[in-house]
Amino acid sequence: MDNHNNIHSLEAKFEAKIDSEIKIEPKDWMPESYRKTLIRQISQHAHSEVVGMLPEGNWILRAPSLRRKVALLAKVQDEAGHGLYLYSAAETLGISREELYQQLLTGKAKYSSIFNYPTLSWADIGAIGWLVDGAAIMNQVMLTRTSYGPYARAMVRICKEESFHQRQGYEILISLSRGNAEQKKMLQDAMDRWWWPALMMFGPHDSASTHSEQSIKWKIKRKSNDELRQDFIDATVLQANYLGVNIPDPKLKWNEERGHYDFGDIDWEEFWNVVNGNGPCNKQRIKDRKKAYEGGEWVREAAMAHAEKRAKRKEEKVA
Amino acid sequence: MDKKEWPLWEIFIRSKSGLSHKHAGSLHAADAEMAIEHARDVYTRRNEGVSIWVVKSSEVIASDPEDEYMFESAKTKIYRHPTFYDIPEEVGHM
Numbered sequence: 001m002d003n004h005n006n007i008h009s010l011e012a013k014f015e016a017k018i019d020s021e022i023k024i025e026p027k028d029w030m031p032e033s034y035r036k037t038l039i040r041q042i043s044q045h046a047h048s049e050v051v052g053m054l055p056e057g058n059w060i061l062r063a064p065s066l067r068r069k070v071a072l073l074a075k076v077q078d079e080a081g082h083g084l085y086l087y088s089a090a091e092t093l094g095i096s097r098e099e100l101y102q103q104l105l106t107g108k109a110k111y112s113s114i115f116n117y118p119t120l121s122w123a124d125i126g127a128i129g130w131l132v133d134g135a136a137i138m139n140q141v142m143l144t145r146t147s148y149g150p151y152a153r154a155m156v157r158i159c160k161e162e163s164f165h166q167r168q169g170y171e172i173l174i175s176l177s178r179g180n181a182e183q184k185k186m187l188q189d190a191m192d193r194w195w196w197p198a199l200m201m202f203g204p205h206d207s208a209s210t211h212s213e214q215s216i217k218w219k220i221k222r223k224s225n226d227e228l229r230q231d232f233i234d235a236t237v238l239q240a241n242y243l244g245v246n247i248p249d250p251k252l253k254w255n256e257e258r259g260h261y262d263f264g265d266i267d268w269e270e271f272w273n274v275v276n277g278n279g280p281c282n283k284q285r286i287k288d289r290k291k292a293y294e295g296g297e298w299v300r301e302a303a304m305a306h307a308e309k310r311a312k313r314k315e316e317k318v319a
Numbered sequence: 320m321d322k323k324e325w326p327l328w329e330i331f332i333r334s335k336s337g338l339s340h341k342h343a344g345s346l347h348a349a350d351a352e353m354a355i356e357h358a359r360d361v362y363t364r365r366n367e368g369v370s371i372w373v374v375k376s377s378e379v380i381a382s383d384p385e386d387e388y389m390f391e392s393a394k395t396k397i398y399r400h401p402t403f404y405d406i407p408e409e410v411g412h413m
Contacts, residue, residue, distance in 0.1 A: 027384045074364075081361050088345045091327070097347060098324055154344070161365070300349075304323050307350035 018219055023149040026092040034218055037211065038148055039093050040109075041220065046086035047104045047111035051285050053079045055119040056128060064122060071168045072125065078161050085154040092150045105290050112136075113271065114201050116279030123176055123183075123190035129169015130239070131198040137162050138232045139202070147219040170239065177243045184244075191240070192248045199263075200271045202229040208268075233261050326375060328354040332362055333370035340372050348373075 010029045017024060024030055053076050060076065063069035087097055103109035114132055119125060140162065144155040176187040203209055203225040215221040223231075233252075240247050251264035273279070325347040331340035343362045348354035354373040362368065382389055397403050406413050 025384065027381065029385065077364070081364065084346060084361055085344055091345075096324065157344075300325065303349035303353065304325060307353070310350065 018147055021219075023152060024147055025149045033214075034220075035093050037215060037218070037220060038151065039090055039095050041211075041215075042086055042090040042093075042151055043095070043100050043103065044110050044112075046083045046090060046100065047109055048115065049079045049083035049086060050104075051111045051115045051289065052132075054285055054288055055115055055117070055281070056125060058119050059122060059125050062122070063125075068172065075129070075165050075168060078165065082154075082158045082161070085157055086151075089148075089150040089154045101293060105286065105293060107277070107286065110275065111285075112201060113274040113279060114197050116274050116281045116285060117193070117197055118280050120193075121186050121190060123173065123186040124194070126169045126172030126176065126187070127190040127194040129165050129167075130173055131169075131194050131236070132201070133162060133165040133169060134236060135198050135201045135232050137166060138228050138235075142222045142228065145219075145222055151220075173243055173245075177245065187243065188245055191245045195248050196266065196270075197274075199229055199233070199266055202226070202232070204268065204271070230260050233263055237261055325349050326377065328358075328373045329376050329379060330354070330358040330362055331372035331374070332358070332368040333372075334367055335369055340370065343367075345376060351375075 011031060014024070014028075014030055014034075017028075024034075056072060056076050056079075060069065060072055063072050087100055090100060091097060100109070104111065114135075119128070137159065140155050140159050144152055144159055146152045146155065173187055173190075176183045203212075206212055206224045206226045209225055212221065212224055216224065237247065237252070249264045251262060253262050255262045274282070277283075326349075327345055328348055328351075329345050330343045332343045333340045343358070346354065346357050346361055348357050351373055355371050358371045358373060359368075363371070393399075
């Protein structure tokens with residue numbers, strides 16, 4: 001068998017597995033572009049979890065009660081864990097953790113643009129849990145069925161933990177909705193600022209999304225950006241009504257015929273502007289990550305030196 | 320500069336006594352003790368475990384997924400399954 005035929009048959013085998021819903025595992029043969037797409041997507045997802053800790057961490061010390069503080073701490077700790085599951089999944093594809101970090105710190109890899117918006121009030125913590133985690137859950141539930149085994153397994157674990165995040169956020173907003181005029185104003189203000197960025201989290205329209213079609217063919221994704229966005233809106237309107245909060249979209253309206261809500265145009269200029277580094281907090285986020293990475297360097301080195309010393313001591317004892 | 324990365328460890332968790340340890344995922348740690356502590360913080364935040372095993376990923380030896388004959392021989396041996404044998408219904412459950 002010559003080389004060309006060989007690759008050809010490997011590809012056919014790979015496609016057959018995808019078609020019959022057999023998961024691809026780390027040591028299985030896979031097309032280079034499948035590997036690359038996964039590394040890009042999984043690492044972007046991991047970076048989002050890690051950078052996502054920053055806007056929330058901003059409020060840990062100012063949480064209004066102990067109950068809120070322990071919940072927020074636990075949530076931020078979860079995000080760190082989620083980042084770790086995802087980095088590990090990416091590493092099974094042959095890229096090192098160090099390389100992944102460097103891609104984030106140098107701006108080569110992206111993370112979800114939503115985390116480039118600031119958390120100005122306590123209501124923002126509620127809005128993030130409800131809307132941002134809500135949108136993320138839509139996407140992540142779909143990804144529990146993704147074709148790459150380690151990614152799917154990480155997603156199952158993440159989805160199990162994520163539901164508490166959304167509930168704690170919504171509970172914060174319920175409290176505000178039952179509060180005084182100022183608290184209600186805070187709630188509406190958070191809604192006004194987070195609604196549209198949350199919708200942008202699903203990415204560009206299908207017609208403008210460069211990677212979507214191939215990802216769906218490979219069953220990395222099971223639903224398109226626009227489908228997920230619609231699912232999210234349909235699920236969220238009722239929850240907004242319960243809070244008595246106004247969704248800042250005059251065009252939002254139930255469409256009986258479609259069985260879905262119609263909604264207004266997304267400001268794609270803003271979306272691309274933030275993606276390309278000009279959001280309110282892009283520079284601050286990377287600066288903070290760099291500070292954490294560089295500040296932790298001596299710890300990583302010391303731990304390694306300590307481990308080596310201890311191993312050597314053990315060896316000497318045996319000898 | 321010689322910067323050594325923390326090695327990768329595979330983590331196995333026993334969710335409760337009576338069940339076997341099951342692969343939960345992997346993480347980086349400087350040594351085995353640290354791997355166990357990290358595994359506790361990462362994989363048992365909600366009481367998912369009563370015991371943890373850690374194994375250096377580089378020590379795991381795996382079968383070759385490209386070896387198509389590896390599991391071939393068992394496929395044809397259907398007589399290893401109970402359903403291969405005909406037992407009259409009157410006999411009851413066996």
